[in-house]
Amino acid sequence: MPDSPDTLPPKPQPPQNYDCCGGGCADCELRIYQRELLRWKKMEAALLAGGGSKLLP
Secondary structure (H helix, E strand, O other), X not given: XXXXXXXXXXXXXXXXHHHOOOOOOOOOHHHHXXXXXXXXXXXXXXXXXXXXXXXXX
16 A cells, blocks of 8 residues: 555556466466456546645655
């Protein structure tokens, strides 16, 4: 979570090809990434709408 409402954590990095075993896992690395990326994009949109623009290192 961000330290304050006007900071954005680093953008999630996509998993490497070898991170997914291809076994159809319920919580696949690709699904985890998509979920984290969607959450990050929502936080980014909220910050931009509110005039915030700080990124955490």
